[in-house]
Amino acid sequence: MKGKILDYKATSGQGVIAGDDGKRYDFDGSEWQSDEAATAGLFVDFVVENEQATKLYIDKTIATASSKKVAAALLAFFFGAFGVHKFYLGYNKQGVIMLLTFLFGFILLGLPSIAIGIIAFIEFILYITKTDQDFDQTYIHGQRPWF
Numbered sequence: 001m002k003g004k005i006l007d008y009k010a011t012s013g014q015g016v017i018a019g020d021d022g023k024r025y026d027f028d029g030s031e032w033q034s035d036e037a038a039t040a041g042l043f044v045d046f047v048v049e050n051e052q053a054t055k056l057y058i059d060k061t062i063a064t065a066s067s068k069k070v071a072a073a074l075l076a077f078f079f080g081a082f083g084v085h086k087f088y089l090g091y092n093k094q095g096v097i098m099l100l101t102f103l104f105g106f107i108l109l110g111l112p113s114i115a116i117g118i119i120a121f122i123e124f125i126l127y128i129t130k131t132d133q134d135f136d137q138t139y140i141h142g143q144r145p146w147f
Helices: 060-082 084-088 092-108 111-129 132-141
Strands: 002-009 014-019 024-028 043-049 052-058
Touching (some): 014 043, 014 052, 060 084, 060 092, 060 132, 084 092, 084 111, 092 111
Parallel strands (some): 024 052
Antiparallel strands (some): 002 014, 002 043, 043 052
């Protein structure tokens, strides 16, 4: 099962994980199998035994978030008004909305096009300032299409 460490106290060696199934699981530090230290906010892969998390490993699939984050931020900066970053992240409906608003915005004196450009720039700032894990949790797994 996969989840995220909510809390871990190195002094007591005890922690809590929020599983992808919506349940919380306690774990003992002796069950930690990875070389890196356990800390709150890490995404982990684990086995559930007797309502306890065991055999914990860092979920290395999350490492791809940084490259996706940087690419999405650059697309938002350079081509954001066209919604390219939305298409890249898999938000096709929102990408079409941005593209059509930008293109048809010129009919209305360009104001909608300017607004879409501002929204794209704000999203660029949000993408670039989030940590890799926050970006992944919010935009990849969380499926949050706007701000």
